[in-house]
Amino acid sequence: MRSVVCIGGLACLCAASGWWAFERDGRTAWFLFYSFAYLSLYAIAAYSALKRGLERLETGLAVYSAEVRRCYAGESIHFSAIWSEAARLLPGARIHWEEQWVHQGTGERTVVRGELAPGARAVRTPGFRRGVYVREALSVSASEVLGLLHAERRSEGGGQLWVLPRPAAAAGLSGTPEGVRKAASPAVETAVPQVSGTRPYAPGDPLKRIHWRSTARTGELRAIETELPAGGRQLVLLDAAGLGGSEGAALWADPMLAAAVEAAASIARRELERGKRVRLAVSDGQGSNAEAQGRARLPELLQPLAAVPQGGCAPGAFAALVRRETRRSAGAATLVTARADAQLPSALRGLPRGAAQVVFVHEPGRALPESVCVWKRQLEALGCRVTMLAAGAAPAPRQGGAGHAAIGR
Structure with a gap:
């Protein structure tokens, strides 16, 4: 909504300055007309790029929302893959994201927000307490360099985060x-020895090691063979x-x-x-x-x-x-x-x-x-x-x- 209002406002200013320029034909009027016309074209092109980039990111967001991750308690979590891809699709943009996690044991809800600035390669989140977390909601938004335009994509919850004890x-x-x-x-x-087979009886082997079933089958004394695992x-x-x-x-x-x-x-x-x-x-x-x-x-x-x-x-x-x-x-x-x-x-x-x-x-x-x-x-x-x-x-x-x-x- 903010982006639509911004583009509409620039278009109105462009129209007003154009009317002034054609009616008054002054240098200031023409300067304002060209300036607002350029800003209007920039806003339309930038907003289209943001929307297109987030649409191309939709598949990656679906995979990311369904994945199961593991980390240790208090450990910072890296989200390099999905956000590096977002930076490639939206060059020069600032990418904002917000996730809501629910602890399955206590029901406690944790909201994590982050921002990927131009040139950054990874996002790290603060550490979580031990437990199993389920993502309730995920939203990703992008804004251009000037911060005037804003596009957003929301994804349903899904995926799990297993926070292991350190x-x-x-x-x-x-x-x-x-x-x-x-x-x-x-x-x-x-280590406890494990039975691996039988072998011919050797003098000195204790009687408890004789495998009587193999002895009866072969007609000669057979002893149990063991080995350490x-x-x-x-x-x-x-x-x-x-x-x-x-x-x-x-x-x-x-x-x-x-x-x-x-x-x-x-x-x-x-x-x-x-x-x-x-x-x-x-x-x-x-x-x-x-x-x-x-x-x-x-x-x-x-x-x-x-x-x-x-x-x-x-x-x-x-x-x-x-x-x-x-x-x-x-x-x-x-x-x-x-x-x-x-x-x-x-x-x-x-x-x-x-x-x-x-x-x-x-x-x-x-x-x-x-x-x-x-x-x-x-x-x-x-x-x-x-x-x-x-x-x-x-x-x-x-x-x-x-x-x-x-x-x-």
């Missing part, structure tokens, strides 16, 4: 975590209940749950860097889990942690998850929790000594209750090493808000 945010578990390394026993670090396998289990007294949006605000999520992310990253295959499972209402090997797949592995605690968490869900996953997995297990679950010792009973360890996240600067100390002794009596981890006061990530994003070059 693995280095948990004090004591970032990089090469001291607390977990002290708690790890040789049995935990040793490459890199081993690590199981990381996260209790999604936090301190155990919150539900819904209040559970997202539980600082102990946030610290436990970051601790699980740090452990998962460390094990990937050691070359192990890592399975990450969460006791939330969705049964979230992921499995990966290789440090390049860390974002894929941490994706379930972005949505914690989606679907909430039942009181006995963590013990049930531990019982199910540890019985199914042949590797070492690390359990991360912020509450002394009374059902956990019974879930770990029957496992080999040293096969599991527990990382207990607690509030810093406060003495542990006697019930927690008793719970810790019960786990240690089962051969489970327990690491007490004080939740560090990590700096809060920057939030996207009503302010403009920074412009990168």
